[in-house]
Each structure stands twice: as C-alpha cells, then as structure tokens.
Amino acid sequence: MIIKKLTLKNFRNYDFAELEFSDSRNLFFGENAQGKTNLLEAVFYLSCLKTFRGSRDSDVIKTGCSEASIKGIFDCYGRKIEVFCEITRTGRKLFVNGIREMRPSDHIGLIKTVSFSPDDLQLIKEGPAERRRFMNISVSQLRPGYIKALHEHNKIIENKRKILKMEEERASYLDFYDVLNEKLAKVSAYLTLERGRFLKNIEETANRVEAQISGGREELKIVYNHDSAIEDVFDEENKARIYEHLKKRKEAELASGMCLVGSHRDDFTVYINGKSARDFASQGQIRSAVLAIKVAEHEITEKDSGEKPIFLLDDVLSELDPTRRSFLLNDIGRGQTIITGCDPSMFSELSHGRIFTISGGEIANKTEN
Ligand SMILES: Nc1ncnc2c1ncn2[C@@H]1O[C@H](COP(=O)(O)OP(=O)(O)OP(=O)(O)O)[C@@H](O)[C@H]1O
Ligand SMILES: [Mg+2]
Numbered sequence: 001m002i003i004k005k006l007t008l009k010n011f012r013n014y015d016f017a018e019l020e021f022s023d024s025r026n027l028f029f030g031e032n033a034q035g036k037t038n039l040l041e042a043v044f045y046l047s048c049l050k051t052f053r054g055s056r057d058s059d060v061i062k063t064g065c066s067e068a069s070i071k072g073i074f075d076c077y078g079r080k081i082e083v084f085c086e087i088t089r090t091g092r093k094l095f096v097n098g099i100r101e102m103r104p105s106d107h108i109g110l111i112k113t114v115s116f117s118p119d120d121l122q123l124i125k126e127g128p129a130e131r132r133r134f135m136n137i138s139v140s141q142l143r144p145g146y147i148k149a150l151h152e153h154n155k156i157i158e159n160k161r162k163i164l165k166m167e168e169e170r171a172s173y174l175d176f177y178d179v180l181n182e183k184l185a186k187v188s189a190y191l192t193l194e195r196g197r198f199l200k201n202i203e204e205t206a207n208r209v210e211a212q213i214s215g216g217r218e219e220l221k222i223v224y225n226h227d228s229a230i231e232d233v234f235d236e237e238n239k240a241r242i243y244e245h246l247k248k249r250k251e252a253e254l255a256s257g258m259c260l261v262g263s264h265r266d267d268f269t270v271y272i273n274g275k276s277a278r279d280f281a282s283q284g285q286i287r288s289a290v291l292a293i294k295v296a297e298h299e300i301t302e303k304d305s306g307e308k309p310i311f312l313l314d315d316v317l318s319e320l321d322p323t324r325r326s327f328l329l330n331d332i333g334r335g336q337t338i339i340t341g342c343d344p345s346m347f348s349e350l351s352h353g354r355i356f357t358i359s360g361g362e363i364a365n366k367t368e369n
Contacts (some may be wrong), residue, residue: 001112001307003043004074010062012038013361021367022077023338023355024311025329028340034338034358037188038119038260040115045336046083047111047310048137049094049104057088071195077307083111100147105147107164108140112301123293124277129268135266138297139198142304146194153187156180157259164257181250185243192226192242194232198300199224199268201296205296206289210272213288213327217318220289221271223261287319291328298335308335319347363364 002023008014013035028036034051037053039059051060061068067088074081084095094101101107122130140147160180164175201220210220229245230238242261249260257326270277270289277289301309317325318341325346329339347355355366 002308003072003111003310003338005071006039006076007069007071008039008042009220010065011042011068011070012060012062014038015062017363018360019356019363019365021338022354023336026336026338027336027347027353027355028363029347029355029359030340030344030358031346035361035363036358037117038359038361039363040117040314040338040340042070042298043072043114043310044113044312046070046085047113048108048141049085049092052117053219054117054133056246057087057092060087067368069124072111076083076110078314081110083107087115105144106150107339108147109144111144112141112307112309113312114138114294114298114301114309115312115314116291116316118316118319118358120290120294121286123290124126128265131268132266133263135195135198135268138301142198142301143194146191149300150193153184153191153263156187157262157264158258160184160253164253164259170254177250179245182243184253185239185246188242188261188263189222189228191241192230192233192238192266195263195266196224197227201300202293202296205299206292206306209292209295210288213292213324218272218288219274220273220292221274221295223269225267225269225270227263229261266332284321291320291324295328302335311337313337313339315340315342317341318343319344342369 003021005018005020008017018330030036030041041051041053045060051057067086069084069086071082071084072304074083082095082097086093094104094107096107096110136146136150140150147269160177163170163177163180166173181244202221206222207220210218213253224233226233227242227245229241246261253260270293272285272289275281277286281289287320298309298311313328316337317329318366320328344355354368357364357366
C-alpha cells in the first residue's frame with residue numbers, strides 16, 4: 001500500500017496543501033505546532049475514518065471554516081485508488097474512486113496503515129480502554145466483519161444499559177433482555193476469537209522483535225484477559241459458554257445496574273521477563289515493548305494481506321536510543337514510511353527517501369536522497 005499524493009483543504013492548521021510522497025521513506029520535520037501530526041492524522045483518517053487523537057470528526061475542520069476535505073491517491077496492488085473525504089460540522093461524505101461509500105465498514109481495511117506515536121506508550125501505561133482501542137483499530141483493518149460485529153456489540157450493551165437504568169418499566173423488558181443476551185453471546189464469541197487470534201500473532205512476532213532490540217535480554221509475553229467462562233479462544237463452544245455466563249450473572253447485573261459480561265471488559269497484559277510491564281517495567285522497556293508490538297502489527301498486517309501497510313511514525317525517533325532508531329529506520333518498514341520529527345539530525349541514518357519541511361501549515365519539498 002502506497003500513498004502517492006495527498007491534498008488537504010481547511011484541515012486542522014492547513015488552508016491548502018498538496019504533496020507527492022516517495023514510495024519509500026518520507027521525512028517531515030519542523031518545529032512544534034507546525035502541522036506534522038496533523039498531516040499523519042489526515043493519512044490515518046483516510047484509512048480508518050477516525051482521528052487517532054480520539055477527538056470528534058468536526059475538530060479537524062480549520063477554525064472559522066465550515067468544512068474540511070482530505071484527498072489521497074493510493075497504489076493498492078498496482079491499482080489506483082482515490083479516496084476523497086469531505087467533513088462538515090454535521091457529518092462526513094466519503095468517495096472512493098468517485099463513488100459514494102455509505103458505510104464505514106465497507107471502507108475500513110482497504111487502505112492499511114499502522115501508526116506509532118509517543119502516545120502509544122499509553123498502550124501499556126493506561127487503563128484497558130486504550131488496549132481495546134488498539135485491538136479494535138488493528139483487527140478492523142484485517143478482518144472485514146470485525147467492525148460490524150463491534151458496532152453490533154456496542155449497540156447491544158447500550159440497549160442493555162438502558163434497560164438496567166429503567167425503574168418500574170424494567171420488569172416488562174426482561175424478556176427482551178434475554179434476547180439481547182443471546183445476541184451478545186454470539187457477537188462476543190466472534191470478537192473474542194478475532195482478538196485472541198490477533199494477540200497470539202502479535203505476541204509471537206513482538207517477542208522475536210523484542211529479543212532482537214534487547215540483545216536477547218528480554219522476553220515478551222501477551223496474555224489476553226477475556227471472559228472468565230472461556231478457556232480457549234478457538235473453542236467452538238464459546239458462544240454457549242458466554243451465554244451461560246450471562247445467565248448466571250443476570251441477577252448481579254440487575255442488582256448492580258452494570259453489564260458484567262461481554263467484550264467491552266476485555267483487556268490484555270504485557271509481561272516482560274515474566275513481570276507485568278505496566279507495574280514493573282522501566283520507561284525504556286515500555287518503549288521497546290510498544291515498539292515491538294507496533295512492528296509486529298506491521299508484519300502481521302503484511303503477512304495477512306500480502307501488502308505492506310503504510311507506517312506512520314509520529315515523533316518517535318527522538319524517544320529512542322540510536323540502536324532502536326536504526327532498527328526502526330533500517331531493519332523494518334521496508335514499505336512506505338511517513339516519519340515526523342523536530343530534529344533533522346535524527347534522520348541522518350537514512351539512506352533514501354524524500355525530506356519535507358513543515359512550517360505554519362505550509363509544506364515544502366526539501367531534498368530527495
Ligand atoms: N481545527 C483546527 N483549526 C486550526 N488549527 C488547528 C486545528 N486543530 C489543531 N490546530 C493547530 O494545528 C497546529 C499544529 O498541530 P500539530 O499537532 O500538527 O503540530 P506538530 O507539528 O505535530 O507539533 P509537535 O512537534 O509539537 O508535535 C497546532 O498549533 C494546533 O493548535
Ligand atoms: Mg506532533
């Protein structure tokens with residue numbers, strides 16, 4: 001997957017910007033607050049139809065404007081794909097090769113990206129919501145049915161919560177509550193299977209990468225914390241197991257007013273040399289583990305789809321020591337990489353690519369190696 005050209009209009013701090021990328025490495029440097037992260041956000045948006053900052057869509061519209069647009073021209077298995085997205089304060093219109101796409105689930109997975117920024121350290125440091133977000137964004141690019149299942153799951157949980165909040169009318173909704181639980185068991189079993197498969201693949205590759213960057217000193221393990229009624233994520237009986245668990249916990253759900261069973265409670269734990277990274281790892285170890293996970297995501301996306309995803313690296317080089325930096329620049333990411341940073345000397349290890357400067361929402365093509 002290669003992005004050939006990007007055009008931005010009224011997107012974040014850009015009035016208008018148009019640029020052509022190199023098929024290999026693209027380095028963008030500039031001072032703080034000039035538009036580097038915004039540029040990566042635009043590419044990510046064309047892939048995942050959401051901003052990686054976790055903000056609202058309308059936040060990307062330049063202050064004082066009524067709409068923003070992003071256009072990307074991609075090379076996908078040798079086929080040209082034009083993705084055009086118009087974002088207004090009330091919604092979004094998406095066109096792929098000029099044809100309007102109505103459902104995000106039909107688009108997500110077409111343009112594959114993997115992103116890595118200093119915020120991704122939260123993947124280990126923060127609570128489970130960050131880790132679920134990671135699984136959701138990654139798996140939805142790999143599995144066409146995943147995003148639909150996730151929406152269905154979230155809708156069921158929302159409806160269950162509405163019923164749990166009811167007062168006198170609640171009793172008359174309890175049959176419907178059981179119907180929702182049946183549907184929840186089915187969709188949760190699917191999400192568990194896909195998340196479990198993904199984490200298993202990530203663990204295998206990330207552990208190899210971690211050994212490489214730590215000189216064999218560190219072993220990385222990832223344990224998926226799913227519904228306690230499930231023993232093996234690949235077991236075909238999991239739907240029935242989750243349904244039994246839901247039935248068992250129904251009284252407790254009604255008493256507490258909370259949904260106690262479902263994929264919305266999933267999490268995973270990263271262990272380095274047998275100890276939970278969140279509780280024991282140093283800053284440098286956390287950085288390495290997240291780097292290993294992101295490199296693993298890049299590799300398994302390629303293995304799964306036969307195509308290298310676009311690697312978006314936001315401001316990560318300065319956070320890494322020279323060995324890890326060189327590893328990231330030279331040993332992996334042989335596909336297209338878009339890298340940002342403040343300090344041009346960070347890019348000195350690079351052999352080929354295109355260098356751009358960004359200043360106040362203006363992009364200039366500086367040199368080509
Ligand atoms: N909707 C918007 N309208 C106008 N400007 C915006 C909008 N959203 C963000 N900005 C501005 O865009 C500027 C550039 O942001 P960006 O995060 O891309 O900077 P950066 O170059 O990555 O900086 P750093 O090196 O600090 O990470 C910021 O000053 C921010 O306030
Ligand atoms: Mg930035």
